[in-house]
Each structure stands twice: as structure tokens, then as C-alpha cells.
Amino acid sequence: MPTMDSSGLVAKLKTHFATSGKQKAVIGLSGGVDSALVFKLCADALGGSNVHAFYLPYFEDADDRRQTQAWAKHLDAHYDVYSIKKPVDALCEAAGKWDDVSRGNFMARVRMSLLYFHARQHQALVVGTGNKSELKTGYFTKYGDGGVDVLPIGGLYKTQVWQMARDIGVPPYFIDKAPSAGLWEGQTDEAELGIAYKELDELLQLLESKPNDAVKKFGEEKVKLVLERMRLGEHKLKMPPIL
Secondary structure (H helix, E strand, C coil), X not given: CCCCCHHHHHHHHHHHHHHHCCCEEEEECCCCHHHHHHHHHHHHHHCHHHEXXXXXXXXXXXXXXXXXXXXXXXCCCEEEECXXXXXXXXXXXXXXXXXXXXXXXXXXXXHHHHHHHHHHHHCEEEECCCCHHHHHHCCCCXXXXXXXXXXXXXXXXXXXXXXXXXXXXXXXXXXXXXXXXXXXXXXXXXXXXXXXXXXXXXXXXXHHHCHHHHHHHHHHHHHHHHHHHHHHHHHHHCCCCCC
């Protein structure tokens, strides 16, 4: 997989913000590599003082909180913490019936609402942290973490995200930890997806260029799994149809 140059993304971010008439960015900083990388790209493009990070936990994680705060301080950016547990629990209670996935959707949408509230306060854009692997497989919450103004790393596969993060000095803490959306205790992206990101990225690329080779290398079962995820998640990438 080709390596990616961060300078191109920084330049695109500068242009996008200039065109939008905004000078500030709001971002949800989760403790994972995607948000840590996007945070760095935004700080490089706009200056740290124009970037406001929000750590919005449901499950308290002292290490994530400490590391995200340290990363924000290193980038001379603003940083705030708000627990989303009370509003999420209230929504679950109001719904009357919920499971881990539905609660996870509430979590993502509460975070989105808070980010847009603060974006309005700061006259900023909400910068998303989704990568290409997630977008293509629909691995995000519609109107949750998918509800953003711009997606700087939406053209990067997860494996490219890891590489770029290493290249531009994102701390190892964010790079080395198991990817997780933090939707429930012990949840990991790869367990939920049913495939490791390294395999997923290669499979997705083969499906674009040599679909027969994808089946030969990964087998029909994995290819079927990924194609079904892509089919079910396709609507998330489109505007609602006007009938």
C-alpha cells in the first residue's frame, strides 16, 4: 500500500477552511489513532490555538484522558472534557428498551450534538475522524460520528492512517492501542467488523481492481462479509433521497 504525505492533507485543510470562511476547528478526541492524527493535521493547518478538542467519554478511562490532554497541550490547542453518561443514560431510559448497539448509537449522536453546539459557539467547523476503511464498510453511526463538516482522512485506509501517524509524530500510545469506538466495555473495531484492518484494507483494494483475486486470497466467506457490510452501509454515504 502506498505511503501518504501529510503535507497534501494539511494544504487541503487550509484551502477548505479558507473557502468556508472559518478559521477554527472542533474535533472529538477519543484516545484513538484516527482522532489523534486528525487533531495533528488540523493544528498544522490552522495553528493549535484555532483547534478545540473535546474528550467526550461514556466510560471513564484515566489513561485516555491523560494522553489526550497531553497531546492537546503539546499542540498548544484547547481541550475540554464532558462526560456523556447522563444524557446517554437518559435517552436509553426514555427509549424504554436498548442494547449495546442502540446505546452506542445514542453515544455517537450525543457527541455529535455537543460538537456542533461548541462549533457554533466558536464559529468553527466540526472535523470528522472517519477513515476510508470505515466509510466503505459503513462502520460509523449515521448522524453520529458521520455527522461532520469535513473528513480529512476519509481517503486513507486504516493501515495508511497508522503509517501517517508514525511519520508525523503522533505518540505511540494512540498508534499501538487496539482500535475501538468505546461503545461498550471491551469493544474493539476488528472484533465487531469480523476482520483485521490489515486484511480488510487489502481486500477492499482488490475489490476495486481485481475482485477475482480477492476471492482467491481471502476466500468467499470474508469477501461476502465485506461486500454485505458495504451494501448495508451504502446509504450512510448518500444524502437522503427526495421522492
